[in-house]
Amino acid sequence: MSLQVRRAETTEQIAYVRALFLDYLHFIEAYLGQTLSFQGTEREFADFPQTYDALWLAEVNGHQVGAVGLKPFDECTGELKRLWVTPEGRGHGVGKALCQACIEGAREQGYVRLLLDTDRGLTHANSVYERLGFVDIDRYYDNPMDSRFMALDLTSKH
Structure with a gap:
């Protein structure tokens, strides 16, 4: 098994991430039984990837199986968004590898804290x-669901 996580920079890579994020959105809205439109998803996908500082794409044996994005929250804080691993990509450490790439990317951007909701x-x-x-x-933003809100201090290494 060959796992590769890379920053999505080409038009093709960004298109893969967008498609994976839309898969995530369909999955999570079906799972939750409600829309995530309160997160501004219509604007996010109309302007994709403008709302992100960086995107990462994971491949297993040459197949795109996961993605994650880093969004700015404020000048010191980033937000890990849309972590998604396809069913065929699960069980290979893809989610952890994507999170680690996003954490390192957030540090490189100069963020001192990384937020997420799940x-x-x-x-x-x-x-x-x-x-x-x-x-x-x-809770760090207006979210009508019973979500779990989490943060990581980026000034210390884990």
Whole structure:
């Protein structure tokens, strides 16, 4: 098995990330039984990838199986968004590798903190975040769902 995580920079790579993010959006909205439009998804995908500082794409044996994005939150803080691994990509450490790439990218951007929100029922994703050092925090944006909010201090290495 060959896992590769790279920053998505070419038009083709960005198109793959966009498609994976849309797959994620369809999955999560079906899973939750409600839309994520409160996150500004219509604008996000109309202007894609303008709302992101960076995007990463994961490949297993040459097949695109996952992606994650880094969005600016404020001048000191980034947000890990849209982590998604396709069913065929799961079980190979893809989610962890994507998170690690995003964490390093956030450090390179000069962020001192990285935020994320997730659903408590996504137990595998939650355990990846916990193992990487994310801790629970108070709600950091207006979100009508019962989400779990987490943060990672980027000034210390985990």
